[in-house]
Amino acid sequence: GIQVEQSPPDLILQEGANSTLRCNFSDSVNNLQWFHQNPWGQLINLFYIPSGTKQNGRLSATTVATERYSLLYISSSQTTDSGVYFCAVVTDSWGKLQFGAGTQVVVTP
Amino acid sequence: DGGITQSPKYLFRKEGQNVTLSCEQNLNHDAMYWYRQDPGQGLRLIYYSQIVNDFQKGDIAEGYSVSREKKESFPLTVTSAQKNPTAFYLCASKRDRANTGELFFGEGSRLTVL
Numbered sequence: 059g060i061q062v063e064q065s066p067p068d069l070i071l072q073e074g075a076n077s078t079l080r081c082n083f084s085d086s087v088n089n090l091q092w093f094h095q096n097p098w099g100q101l102i103n104l105f106y107i108p109s110g111t112k113q114n115g116r117l118s119a120t121t122v123a124t125e126r127y128s129l130l131y132i133s134s135s136q137t138t139d140s141g142v143y144f145c146a147v148v149t150d151s152w153g154k155l156q157f158g159a160g161t162q163v164v165v166t167p
Numbered sequence: 168d169g170g171i172t173q174s175p176k177y178l179f180r181k182e183g184q185n186v187t188l189s190c191e192q193n194l195n196h197d198a199m200y201w202y203r204q205d206p207g208q209g210l211r212l213i214y215y216s217q218i219v220n221d222f223q224k225g226d227i228a229e230g231y232s233v234s235r236e237k238k239e240s241f242p243l244t245v246t247s248a249q250k251n252p253t254a255f256y257l258c259a260s261k262r263d264r265a266n267t268g269e270l271f272f273g274e275g276s277r278l279t280v281l
Contacts, residue, residue, distance in 0.1 A: 088266040099255055101272040108267070144209060146270075152217065153198055153266045154225065157209035
């Protein structure tokens with residue numbers, strides 16, 4: 059099956075800093091989503107981005123499907139950005155999402 | 168408000184007991200999914216359903232069962248055959264059966280086996 063690798067596994071940021079999270083996948087994909095899991099476990103949809111670039115406030119994402127990677131940018135980080143960021147991809151006709159292991163982000167005041 | 172509702176949020180179970188987790192959505196979505204998350208890990212697919220009265224095994228279906236009698240409901244039963252059931256369980260849904268489209272999650276149910 060497809061391999062989804064996220065890097066870095068852990069990230070500590072000072073409030074106000076910028077960062078880039080990466081997601082590499084081993085096969086072509088039909089769908090790619092980024093999620094933020096908050097400390098209570100809730101998965102929040104950030105981007106549905108099988109290709110191209112999208113922006114939502116301080117967050118933006120870029121997927122280069124031909125090169126099999128996606129990037130999530132966090133600018134001017136805030137303590138509320140803390141949590142785990144997951145990349146997930148779909149490769150089959152059933153729409154099943156395959157998750158990476160996540161990047162744990164801690165933003166300190 | 169439209170969304171996905173999971174209940175209960177927390178559940179404790181004795182070994183050897185079956186337990187059923189509820190998942191209800193009012194988004195009129197065709198496809199529904201159950202995922203399991205262990206501490207510090209990503210999500211793994213247990214079962215999924217593309218249409219009423221039909222469902223398929225995911226990557227870790229052993230020890231679990233589901234039903235899809237109504238479009239809006241997709242309950243998951245954790246049976247006594249599941250060797251290590253303590254985990255965080257997340258239900259999700261998607262508008263249609265295609266391999267595109269955005270997946271949305273409920274708030275999850277935490278199961279602890281005592």
